[in-house]
Every structure is written in C-alpha cells, then in structure tokens.
Amino acid sequence: MTQREKILNAVRQNQPEMVPAPARPALRASTSTDMDLFKKTLAGIGGQTIDVQNVREVQRSIEENFKGRALSYLPASDLSLRDPDPRQYADLEVAVVPAVFGVAENGAVWITEKNLVHRAIPFICEHLAVVLRASDVLPTMHEAYERIGSDDYGFGVFIAGPSKTADIEQSLVLGAHGAKSFTLFILHESNQ
Amino acid sequence: MLSASLKNLSVNVKVALFIPCYIDQFYPQVGVSTLELLEKLGVTVEFPMNQTCCGQPMANAGYERFAKKCNDLFIDNFEGYEYIVCPSGSCVLHIKEHLKESADVGKGAKLTSRVFELCEFLTDQLHIDWLDARFPYKVGLHQSCHGQRGLHLSQSSEIVAPYFSKPEGLLKMVAGLQLVSLDRRDECCGFGGTFSVSEESVAVKMGKDRVADHVTHGAEVITATDMSCLMHLEGILRRQGSAVRVKHIAEILNASLA
C-alpha cells in the first residue's frame, strides 16, 4: 500500500459523520466610508496614500522621489526588455505595480501574476508603489473573494503595507525582508 | 430602581443548600451567610445532612470515574428538591457538566438543571433588585473563572459582546460599597484545584499578580463567587502581612449594620 492509500484509508475510517457547510457570510456593496476606512487602515499599518488624477502624476512622483533603478508597469516602460532571471532585479529601488482592488477593512491590495514581470518584484524591491483605481475599494475580504471569483491566476497576493516584523521585543520595525516602504497611488480618473 | 423586599414573591420557594466540602470544613461562615441571606429574602432553606462533595477534586485530577459513588450520594441528598443553591461557581459547573452516576438511570440529568450558583439564583430565579445590606469598603471583584466562563455569571473579556455581571449587579445593591476597577478584569487567580500545589510556582505567581492588581487599585477587600480562589489569595495576602481581607460574596451581600 502506498503512503497515499494508507493515509486516505485512515482518514476515511476516522472522519466523523457529514457536517454541512455553513451559509456564506452576507456581502455588502461598497460605500464612500470604505475609502476613508481604507486610507486610515493603510496609514495605521505603515503605508502612505497619494491621490492622483492620472498616471502621469504617478510617473512624476516616482521620478522625483526615487533616483535609483525603477521598474514600472506603466505604458512608458517596455516590459519586453525584462530579464528572465528575477535575481537580476535585486538592486531595484522601486517597483510600480497595479492592484486589481483594495480591501477597506485591512488596507490590503490584491495583485496577481498577470501584472508582474516576475512574482518576486513586489518583494525584492526596496520600495513598493501600487496604483489602485479609486472605484476599486471593497469593504471586506468576503467581497474580495467574491470579486476574485474563479480567476485562474498562477500566483496572487494580498499586500498590506510595507514588510514588517516585531520579533525583537515586540518593537515594530518596517522593512523586514520585503519592501521597506509602501506607497499607494489612488487614481481618480474616470476612464483608464 | 428600588422596590420593596421580595418576601411576598419568595413565599413558597424552598431550596436545598449545597455547601462545598471545603466551605463546610474551613469556611463555615460562608455557608451561614448564604443561608441567612436566602432566609432574609423569604426563602425556606434546608440543608441535606448527608452531603459531602460534588466530586470535582477527583475529576479534575483525571479520575472522574472514581467519583461515581460520591455523585450517587449527591443525587440521593438533593433529588427531592426543586432548587439547589450553592455558594460556589466551580462546584455548580462541575455538577452541571460532569455529574456521573454509577447506574445510568438519568437521575443526574434531571437534577442538574435545578442546581444554581448563589448569584445566578438571586438574579435569574428570585429577580432581586434591592438588598438590605451595607458594606462600606473598597471592594475588588475577582471573577472566578468557572462561574464566569462556565456558568456565564458575567461576560468574559475575550468575547465581543456587551458586558454584564450578575455578581457585580448584586454588589452594586450594597450600601457604601465601592467597586474598584482592575487592569486585568478576569484573569485566573491560579488556584485550579490540585494545580495550586502540583504547579506551585506558577499558581503562586498568578495569585500574587492578582493580589497586586487589587492592591494597586486600592481594594480593601477582595471578593468572589468561589471561596477556593479566595483561600488561595488569602494565603498569599497573609504571608505578605497585608491588611487586605477576603470575603465571599455571600458574606458581603449578607452584611448589615447589626
């Protein structure tokens, strides 16, 4: 008998009588207070928010604040020039990536592989900048997974602020192994 | 809101008093206060003379199977009564959850719904909202764990729900009594039965921390629904030479000028 068979037989033998799954939690629509909560929560976890009207403002802000190597998904950059080895991006000062949506209750944004040159990019960069459409803020994780639905991503991640640790005497330090800072550009354009 | 004594409403209420073994032997005044308090409220109180113990010491030591004869004795003593009242949250909880008879004839199950801890009896069965009691001291309420989390005598701090406390509600009816607030509203005192000796260092550390919380906030008296917690805290207080006393809640609710 393989270990697989051994384990599955043991599970089948020992699992209890069928217990039905509970009803799904109710969903609700986004309201204007969700954006306020989102910004407040993100600030509370070490993230910074900048309201912009178009992507040019994003690009300008990046150029002004980061003088080192940048990788951006914005139209101006040519993603066909990407290096196949993610380790070659170890010296990235800043990465700019798009978020699919944000979650008000915890300040997180959802990013999938589709929008990344490499999965490693949002983690390997020194500073992370994310662009989110203002209309894409959802109330809670329930609505988040409703929105994700059955999307067939290879990799997706919720990112909530900069990387952090409190392992040394519970002192909060921003910038453990992932990005040291997190800047969220909230895009208020009507079409884009 | 004041209302007259409920003597007339308590007419015809007869209870059997269930007195924990260690109260019977070491803190009889708690039993006396419980009895006197119930009588003042118009309740007829009887004490089944052959009771001993609820069986908790054996059960918590891992030997609930040795407690069957003790439980049979409990059932014999109390099965004839409509209400059984006890000044101990942990003993009442134990009876409700772990009463195991030798012969499984279902007597125990019928009985457990009629057993009440004192504060829950006063609040939920007698619905008293006024007490003729006076205790002009600063009092710290220790929320004994089994009564609180097991019998829901009060809302525990872990739960996201409105706060309520039956013991506190009763203490607020006592004239002159000042309830002190604590840093940790409902942390365990560390008694835990045999834990108090088998894990002596942790048990005492927990007790000392509880005492310090009360003392820091100016308590002159520490009270609780369980004398076992207070026995442990009193042992620590007296070793420290402290002037702070312990009093079971029955003694405070029964306290008067006389």
Next chain:
Amino acid sequence: MENQPTHAALAEKFNKDKARVDWHDQTLWLIRQKRDKAAAQIPEWEALRETASQIKRHALSQLSEYLVQFEEKATANGIIVHWVSDAESHNGIVLRLLKERDMDQLVKSKSMLTEECGLNHFLEKNGIGVVDSDLGERIVQLAGEPPSHIVLPCIHWKKEEIGALFHQYLGTPEGLADPQALTAAARKHLREKFLTRKAAMTGVNFAVAETGEFVVCTNEGNADMGAHLADLHIASMGIEKIIPRRADLGVFLRLLARSATGQPVTTYCSHFARPREGAEIHVIIVDNGRTVQLGRPDFRESLKCIRCGACFNTCPVYRRSGGHSYHTAIAGPIGSILAPNLDMKKYADLPFASTLCGSCSAVCPVKIDIHTQLYKWRQELTKEPDADKVKKAGVQAMASVLSHPAVYRITGKMGRNTLRFAPFMLKNKMNPWYKQREMPDPPKASFRDWYLKNRLPK
C-alpha cells in the same frame, strides 16, 4: 532512559527569574489586548468564529474527499503532490528532492510542521545547510534553540541578548541593541541567502480543495523572497490544513492575524496556484498522527486549529512558564491537547499544566473547546498503565472518604484539629501549599455543626 522533565519542574525554573517572568507575561498580555482591540472592530466577530468553526468541522467530516480534490486540482496545475505518513518519511522526501537536484542549501520560512518533524536537525546531519528566514526563527536557530511560540518564536529573548548573538554571528557592533538596526542587519544577512539559494521551503496556512492552491501568510515577506527566487519550492502541510472553497479564505484571513497579533491582516497573503515557468512546486501532505486524532471524537476538534497562537497569548500559565516548559514543538494550550495524541507518556504532564480557566477556548478563532479537551485528556491519561500510582491511591482514598458521610465528617474534623493543635504537621517545608502561602484558619465547628445547633428543629 532519561527522565523527562515535567512542565511543573521547568516552569519552576522559569519562575526563578522574577523580572523575566513579569516581562514575558506583560509582553504577551499586551498582544492579547491588541487582539481584543482588533476583534472589537468587527461587530460580527462572534458570528465569524462560529462560521469558521463550522467550515472546519465540515471540512474534517469530508476530509478524504477534499484531500483527493486538492491533489487533483494541484496536480492539474503542475504542482507535484506527495503523501507521507510520518516525520521520517517527510524528512526523507525533502532530502531526496534536494539531492536529486544537487542542491545542498535550503532557505526555509516558518513551518511548525517542519519543527514537529525535526527537519532542520535531520537535514544538517545529511549535509544540507538550512537557513530559517523568519527573523525570530533565525535568532533561535543561531542560538541553537527551538522556538518558544508558534507565531513569535523568540518572544523570550531580550534585545540586548539578540544584539550579542548578532555580534557573534553577523558581525554587528558589540552592544548594538536597537531593534531597527538589528533588523536591518538581519535583512542584509538573509537577503544574501535568498539570492543564492535554489531551494526554498514554506509551510501552508490554508490549502484550498476547490482550486488546488495554497496560501502562505507572513509579515516579513520571507516566504515569498525564498519561493519566488528558488527553482524548487517545497511546501509542507498537515492534512488538516484543507479548506473546501477559495471563498472560505475570506473568513479565515479575517480571523487569523487579528487573533494572532491584533493586526487586521498579515502583510503578505500569498496564493500559490501554479509553479512559475522553469520552476517546481512540491506539496508534501503529512499525517504524523493526525489521522489518529481525527478518530478520537473527544479530541478531533483540535484539528480545526489555524495556528494563530491566540491561546498562548491569553493563557495565564503559558505567559508565566514560557514555551520551552512544554517540551514539545507546539506549546501552550493547543499543544497540550495535540501532544498527548503523539505520545501519552512523554506528554502526560501537559493537560495538567492548566487551571482550566477557559480563556483559551474563548479566544480561539475556530472555537476549539480547548479547556474541555484538557479535562478529557486527564481522564484518558490516568487510564494509562504507567500513570502515577501514588496519585491514584491518593485519589481513591479521597473518593472513598467523600462517598461516606460519616467518614468525611470525621476526616474533616481531624484535618481541622491537626491545624489547630499540631500546626507544624502542615505548616512546614514538605507542604507545597505552605511554601509561599499561609494555611486557612481552622474553625472549631463545620457548617453542618452550626446548622445542627442553630437550625435543625429539635
């Protein structure tokens, strides 16, 4: 055969350093308070706990079906799935996968399962260099210790001590104790590992049967820095990590970080569905005693655990004894109901390291009845052939006394009289109660005596 030190003995040692116990207790209590504050932000918190509990109950009742579904979906997505019955097989597979690919260095993010299997020690013995990348785990790894908490591995270390450790191993300046500077040094040190390791290992917080994906949650980003830069990503999971649907993640991710640290969510919740081009993902599904626990009706609910650590932070005993007093990979209240299933002799002391206060059950995000299981384990452990015979005799004697009213009364009177007339018999060093507490004052009469005299109609 060496004598296993008990929780009581280890806790006594821990309590010798009074200042340290206070510091440990207060630090963890603060985290409990953060958890309370975060939970209070969610008005439907209690309903959410109930939902999470029901999802897990449902999952455990259909576990075989969901495990098979998970394997199907994951395999179709290019993930390779392995099944192992025990720790030895688990460690063996990890070693084989590394050796087959000529890899002798591994970077690992937090996985209590690998701790349970003793993986690091096994790999080191077999010529594999293992680096734990979570800051807290790296600290205890350098110190040669196991973690003392499942979420906060070095909660028992002070910053000066960490500074000294880093001075020795990372070359930081002597006396440096600033957490920010120490973390920066660790970032640099571990970054070099991430960039050079071809093999990475992670745990699994949740495995979704519906889609075959698994989720790894970290604050530091170390799981991702390892996995996305490595050619081989191995993820180990206990069978109980399965949840039925992707949407169920919404419930668990709302509860996990709030319960663990009081944060609304961990910084990173990474969902791995397919390996990236040119790389491999292997998932190892591990039993190691879990199917046995599944078959115990009184204890199977312990398998609902999502490893948040909230029970540790609230437990007044854990806070005052520390994780190492439990002498097992997973300490605290949940550890005390999981460990006896693995070895009833070695862990017989753990269910007794508790006052059964119930705080653990009240904070548990999946409503495991931890304190009830602690009580029930006590009933099981006393049935074992090597249970303490002296204790058994003592309890039997007590039961006998308490079943006979007249004997009880005489014994009680004798006890009181001993205290009254020969106090030295109980007020001495041999009596553990008396070490730090006074004995109660012995009254002349019992309550029953009073009642006889004052109430019973003549």
